[in-house]
Amino acid sequence: MKVLAGLPVLCAVAALAAAPHRTNWELKEFTWVKLVPAEGGAAPSQHPVALDAEALRRNLRALRFEEGALFEAKEVDQLVKPLLEAFAVADPGEDLVLLSTGRRGGGFLNPAFGVTARLFVEGGKVQMIVRDARLDFVDRFRVRGDKPEFTYGSRTDAGKAAITGEGLASRRADWVEFPAVPYAAPAPVLPGFQGAAEPRAAPAEGxxxxxxxxxxxxxxxxxxxxxxxxxxxxxxxxx
The missing domain is CATH 1.10.1200 (Non-ribosomal Peptide Synthetase Peptidyl Carrier Protein; Chain A)
Incomplete structure (x- = not known):
């Protein structure tokens, strides 16, 4: 689990557990992570779970589709924290759904596209089903106000996206999985013990x-x- 606002991780997890059950992390317009009821007939997921931030970041950056990287590096960095928090409070009967929208790979004049996906933990692995790799809706919404009904991937209804990633397994063309690496708390430092990387005080000069x-x-x-x-x-x- 990632450190939140400078608090130790365990305190952050405790704070999340004590807080009302949060279901929505809206980062900006058309970019969010939400908790929703799992699809009908789905087996209970292995939630809640505290995941390692760097492992999650690495696997999201590895995702590819026909045109290249599914997410930009800065986009992944923005998504890691809300995903970690959502996994940490999700119930076994909930899925995470993700919409991330941006003008990837260029400047202000580049068109904006959305990525939609469904995530959950099953069999000790993060399952990610991508529905849209590049959903084109932003310009129509700006001009005509046409807001789509977002779909996020389904266990039973295969989407058109073809997702791969080095070292990642695939259940289906639109469905990848990667190890749900748990967060490992740093080992406590015993009184009077200094780790190898900790600088020691220089001896006093005579x-x-x-x-x-x-x-x-x-x-x-x-x-x-x-x-x-x-x-x-x-x-x-x-x-």
């Missing part, structure tokens, strides 16, 4: 080393003779 360093400062005219003599006497008195 009086001889301090006197030599003081003389070098004087010889290089970095301190005056008076300052040198005064500090020298302080060091000698500490012997």
């Amino acid at each position: 009086p001889e080393a301090r006197l030599r360093a003081l003389k070098r400062l004087r010889d290089e005219n970095l301190i005056t003779e008076d300052e040198y003599q005064k500090k020298r006497q302080e060091i000698l008195k500490s012997l």
Whole structure:
């Protein structure tokens, strides 16, 4: 589970569990993650689950369709947090649905397209069914107000998207799965123990080393003779 607002992960999970059951994470216009009742007849999913953020990010970035990457890297970074939070509070009878819309791969004049998908955890793996890889609706909505009824992928009704990804398994052309890597909390640091990567305090310098360093400062005219003599006497008195 990802750290939320600087809180340790376990505190963040506890805060989510104590809060009212959230079902909607709207990131911007036509970009959201929602919790919805699972499709009729679906087996209970393995929710709630705390997933590893980096593993989820890596697998989403690996997704491809006929025209290239399904999501841009910055788009994935935006989606990871709400997906983690939704998985952490989802009930076994709920699915996650995703709509992500953007002008991928170009500037302001590029047309905007949407990606729609359904996600859930089953068999120890994240299941992702993509309905639309590039849904073209934004311009029509801007001009005529035509807002589509979004569909998000179905266990029983195959969509037209063909999704692949290096190292990812496929159940169907539109359905990929990847390991539901659990969040692993950092090992607690025992009192008095320093890990290998933790810098250690430098040993205190002895009086001889301090006197030599003081003389070098004087010889290089970095301190005056008076300052040198005064500090020298302080060091000698500490012997």
